[in-house]
Amino acid sequence: MDIKLDLLRSYYKGGHASLLFRINKWGFTALLACFLLTGGGAIYCCHQKAIELDSQIAAKRQNINKVLSVKKNLAMKQKDLIKTCSLRLEASSCHKNNHSEVLRFLINSIPDSVVLDQIQFKREEMLLSGEGEGREIFIWGEELYKNLYLQDINYPHFSKNGERSNFKLRLLFVKLEE
Numbered sequence: 001m002d003i004k005l006d007l008l009r010s011y012y013k014g015g016h017a018s019l020l021f022r023i024n025k026w027g028f029t030a031l032l033a034c035f036l037l038t039g040g041g042a043i044y045c046c047h048q049k050a051i052e053l054d055s056q057i058a059a060k061r062q063n064i065n066k067v068l069s070v071k072k073n074l075a076m077k078q079k080d081l082i083k084t085c086s087l088r089l090e091a092s093s094c095h096k097n098n099h100s101e102v103l104r105f106l107i108n109s110i111p112d113s114v115v116l117d118q119i120q121f122k123r124e125e126m127l128l129s130g131e132g133e134g135r136e137i138f139i140w141g142e143e144l145y146k147n148l149y150l151q152d153i154n155y156p157h158f159s160k161n162g163e164r165s166n167f168k169l170r171l172l173f174v175k176l177e178e
Contacts (some may be wrong), residue, residue, distance in 0.1 A: 082107050102126070102148055109143055111136045113164075128169040137167055144171065 085107050103119070106128075110116060114132035132140075141153050154170040 082110075105147060106144070109140065109147075111140050114140060124172065126171040128171070129167065131164055131166050133164055134167075137169070141169060 085103070106119075111132070113136045114130060116128060116130040118127075118129045120127040120129075144150065145153055148171070151172040153172070
């Protein structure tokens with residue numbers, strides 16, 4: 001025990017560094033090298049993850065921008081279509097029993113969340129089909145009932161109020177006396 005302590009405590013013995021000095025010197029160097037390697041590896045991994053995350057975010061932003069531009073283009077086309085329909089309806093409203101006034105009101109009152117796919121006319125009924133939120137369709141139907149000469153509106157059945165779903169609205173007009 002005394003000999004080991006002596007070897008560890010003495011700095012130089014016979015021109016050679018002691019065992020403690022060698023352990024301290026190489027231990028510190030090994031610890032520093034281990035720290036640098038693991039730290040460098042961790043930094044490299046984090047950097048790679050950050051690059052991957054940035055590329056994923058950029059791809060999602062591109063997709064969002066594409067969807068927004070498509071939505072904007074569709075909205076512009078829908079506005080142009082509404083203007084075209086309104087102009088054609090004004091030109092075609094010659095006689096009293098024409099549905100042009102009904103169509104004009106219908107086109108101008110469509111909510112933003114409702115998309116009409118088809119409008120079918122018969123003499124005393126109109127069938128509207130499209131897609132929209134259930135609550136908006138009910139509100140729109142009540143507005144149509146108040147402002148048009150309607151006898152009845154047949155509402156579709158919706159599973160949930162907040163979801164978008166397909167609908168077919170059947171509007172029954174009051175018979176006009178000629």
